[in-house]
Each structure stands twice: as C-alpha cells, then as structure tokens.
Amino acid sequence: MKKIVFFLLTCLVAVFLLGGCSAESGRVPVSKTVIDPTCLTEGYTEWTYSDGYVMRDNFTAKTDHDFVPFTEGTQPGLIRYVCRNCGLEKTEYVGEEISTEVTVDPLRPRPSFADGEVMICSMILENTTEDAVRAIRAAEANGAYGFMVYVSCLRKEDRTLEDLQQIMYCTDLPVLAIAYNVSLFGAQSLSFDDMADLLRLSVQAGAAAVDLQGFMWSDDTRASLTQYRAYWEAKGFDMSFASANPAEVCADPAVLEKQRAFTDEIHAMGAEVLLSVHASVQMNAGQIVALGKFMEAQGIDIAKIVLSGSSKDTVLEHLEACKVLSEELQCKFSVHGQSTLSRLMCPMFGSYIAFCVDEYTQVQTNIQIELDTMADLFEDGELKCDLEMLVDLFASPEMKGAR
Ligand SMILES: [Zn+2]
Structure with a gap:
C-alpha cells in the first residue's frame, strides 16, 4: 500500500514538472500553434518552450481528400477528379461501362x-x-x-x-x-x-x-x-x-x-x-x-x-x-x-x-x-x-x- 502511494506521489510530481510550471527546469511554453490536419498529414498542437524544446501533442486524424472534377474534354462516361490539396487523381466512369x-x-x-x-x-x-x-x-x-x-x-x-x-x-x-x-x-x-x-x-x-x-x-x-x-x-x-x-x-x-x-x-x-x-x-x-x-x-x-x-x-x-x-x-x-x-x-x-x-x-x-x-x-x-x-x-x- 505504501508503495502505491509513493508511486502516485511520484507521478504527481512528474506531471507537475512536465506541466511546464517548474522553476527548477526553467521549461516554460512560450508559444502554442495548432496545426490543422490535411489529407496527407495529421493535425497536432505544437508547443515551443523557453529553452528551445519543441513538443507536439493532441494529434488529430487526417481529413478525406477534397476531390474536384477537372476533366476538360468532352468524352462521355468519364470524369476525372483531382484532390485540391494533394493532387491525387481518381477516375470515375459514369453511364455506359x-x-x-x-x-x-x-x-x-x-x-x-x-x-x-x-x-x-x-x-x-x-x-x-x-x-x-x-x-x-x-x-x-x-x-x-x-x-x-x-x-x-x-x-x-x-x-x-x-x-x-x-x-x-x-x-x-x-x-x-x-x-x-x-x-x-x-x-x-x-x-x-x-x-x-x-x-x-x-x-x-x-x-x-x-x-x-x-x-x-x-x-x-x-x-x-x-x-x-x-x-x-x-x-x-x-x-x-x-x-x-x-x-x-x-x-x-x-x-x-x-x-x-x-x-x-x-x-x-x-x-x-x-x-x-x-x-x-x-x-x-x-x-x-x-x-x-x-x-x-x-x-x-x-x-x-x-x-x-x-x-x-x-x-x-x-x-x-x-x-x-x-x-x-x-x-x-x-x-x-x-x-x-x-x-x-x-x-x-x-x-x-x-x-x-x-x-x-x-x-x-x-x-x-x-x-x-x-x-x-x-x-x-x-x-x-x-x-x-x-x-x-x-x-x-x-x-x-x-x-
Ligand atoms: Zn488529398
């Protein structure tokens, strides 16, 4: 029982230190940037600390591709799409297969x-x-x-x-x-x-x-x-x-x-x-x-x-x-x-x-x-x-x- 209490206390101290409030480490976050996810990359929050340390957390999932049609020709039965973010193409066949x-x-x-x-x-x-x-x-x-x-x-x-x-x-x-x-x-x-x-x-x-x-x-x-x-x-x-x-x-x-x-x-x-x-x-x-x-x-x-x-x-x-x-x-x-x-x-x-x-x-x-x-x-x-x-x-x- 004593061991568990000691462990919890240690954890609390660790959380306190990592929280950036410790005068001892001198590590204070000086900037916080939230990066939105795209279809290619996950989103995250980036913290920069006073000592130059950079940390990322709060990761968010990639988004779906944002397909827009770009076919310029007149060929019936075929539509090409391109993702406006990453350029990935897909072809869709409509009408007569x-x-x-x-x-x-x-x-x-x-x-x-x-x-x-x-x-x-x-x-x-x-x-x-x-x-x-x-x-x-x-x-x-x-x-x-x-x-x-x-x-x-x-x-x-x-x-x-x-x-x-x-x-x-x-x-x-x-x-x-x-x-x-x-x-x-x-x-x-x-x-x-x-x-x-x-x-x-x-x-x-x-x-x-x-x-x-x-x-x-x-x-x-x-x-x-x-x-x-x-x-x-x-x-x-x-x-x-x-x-x-x-x-x-x-x-x-x-x-x-x-x-x-x-x-x-x-x-x-x-x-x-x-x-x-x-x-x-x-x-x-x-x-x-x-x-x-x-x-x-x-x-x-x-x-x-x-x-x-x-x-x-x-x-x-x-x-x-x-x-x-x-x-x-x-x-x-x-x-x-x-x-x-x-x-x-x-x-x-x-x-x-x-x-x-x-x-x-x-x-x-x-x-x-x-x-x-x-x-x-x-x-x-x-x-x-x-x-x-x-x-x-x-x-x-x-x-x-x-x-
Ligand atoms: Zn994309």
Whole structure:
C-alpha cells in the first residue's frame, strides 16, 4: 500500500514538472500553434518552450481528400477528379461501362506499330491495369490507331506478365510500351536495367514496340557528344547537331553497343524499337536531319526527336526537317516541337506519330493534340485536311484550350 502511494506521489510530481510550471527546469511554453490536419498529414498542437524544446501533442486524424472534377474534354462516361490539396487523381466512369474483360490469345500475330502511313497515337498514363484497359478502349472508340502505354505509371503490383497481357490484348491495335522515371505521383527511381526489364516483360506480354530512351545506360550523354564527335565524323556522320548541345543523345560507342544489343533482343522477340530523344534545345532543320540519320544508324524502327521552341520560325525548321527526312530516311521518324502548331503540322510533312490525348488531364500537361481533332484530319491514314479546316480548327475552343 505504501508503495502505491509513493508511486502516485511520484507521478504527481512528474506531471507537475512536465506541466511546464517548474522553476527548477526553467521549461516554460512560450508559444502554442495548432496545426490543422490535411489529407496527407495529421493535425497536432505544437508547443515551443523557453529553452528551445519543441513538443507536439493532441494529434488529430487526417481529413478525406477534397476531390474536384477537372476533366476538360468532352468524352462521355468519364470524369476525372483531382484532390485540391494533394493532387491525387481518381477516375470515375459514369453511364455506359467500358468492359475490362480481356481474352489473351498467345497465337494472335503481333500487330506492328511502325508499318502504317501515320500513327495517331493516344497516350495512356494510368495507375491500374483496369484503368489502362478502359482508357485504351475509350481511345480506340474515338479513333486512335495505336497507343503509347506508360507501363512505368502502373502500380508496382500491376507490372506483371499477366497484367501487361491484359493491356496488350485488350485491343488488336498496336501498343508501344514506355518505361520512364515518371509516374502519376511524381518521380520514381527505376535503374536503366529495371526499365529495360519492364520493356522486355511488356514485349513478352504482347507489346508491338518499346520506347528506348537515347540516354539508356549513359552517365552523361552531353559529355559523350563532345568526347566522340570527331570519332563519328571520321566515320562519315554529319555531327552538326552536337553544336546545339542536345540532351539524351549518346555518342559513346560502348553505350551505343549496349543499346544496339537491346534493340536486337527486342527485334528477336518480334517487336519494334522507337529510339526517343527529348533534346530540350532548339535545332535548325539541318541539325535535326543530321540527328535523324545518326539515330537511324542505331538500327531502330522509329527515330523520335522532341525539340524546344514554339515560335513560327522553329515550326518552319521542324517542317523543313520533316520534308527532308521523309525523303532520306529508311526508318520512320517523329519530329515535333513544343507547340500545338508543330505537333499538328509535322505529321502533315511526314512525321510518323501524331501524339494525342483522348482526355486532357493534369498529368498529360494539355500540350498534346486532342485525339478527336487529330483523327478528323486523317482518313485511313491519308491527310484529308485543307486550309479551311485548319482555320476552323485553330478557331475552335478545344485548340485554344490546348494553346
Ligand atoms: Zn488529398
């Protein structure tokens, strides 16, 4: 009994001391801040004491996400929401449900991504296999010729052979698999080998093609361009593009050999390779053509070059390059800059891929052409657009929205 009384007394003293009233410790709270909870973090009260000690208590639970609809397109049956606090997205399907039933037929011949006249390609960035299947089928109904699926955007648990097969077999149109270090929730850190493995798995699952990034297995592509420019010039290549200091163009022969081995491997599996360069600089037509030829020499099926610049002058350089490349390259190419005008017109001058979005979302940055719009310009791969259509198009609210 005595022990218990002593214990209680000790507790009382302790509470008295911790209460901040003790002259002995000198610890007096000098400020109190109440932090409200959000959908990402709990709320709490923060006490700062005179000696600099900081303490938090009175924790409160996280709040629900505050979803607001932000779909700008007109696609029926689909609403996208984004949390106004944390940016989390969710997709809601209303009205007629798109089936996610998929029959995997391993005997189906693999479709080709590269053998058409033009590829009106819908970009698919979804977090789950089911959402990707729905998005592909919705875009197919809206006129897409093929799809670029960011397999790296899928949740980790959906990056399996079985899940990827659902995506590759939900359509008979060709799917190109992309594994980049972006996801719907910010950057991730896949190694080069992780990305290559994910692409191999996608091909195994039935993908028609893969996106090989120009900087795969390179530590520093810009340094390699400086170091090996003379090496390639001695072999007869026009390396004038190196003066523009583009990103993602590797010139290191050892790294290119590794990329070539990967390309050969994908070809041996029956799929195609698109080599992509996001140059992040402006280039003139001559430099773009030289780069296209350097990329073609890597043995790939499509050379994709994305350039900076949105002025009319840069668009003219892109169009000039497209005209020359369509005469001088054996492989397909895709060239465009960062403007609607360039994205819209380059396919009219021989650039193979018209990158489209079926539905504008925050992730897709609203810079690509809307699928309906691009599909309307072509009929069975033939351009059917005239000047009057173009004028109407640029006056339309959709194009103003896409700048
Ligand atoms: Zn939230």
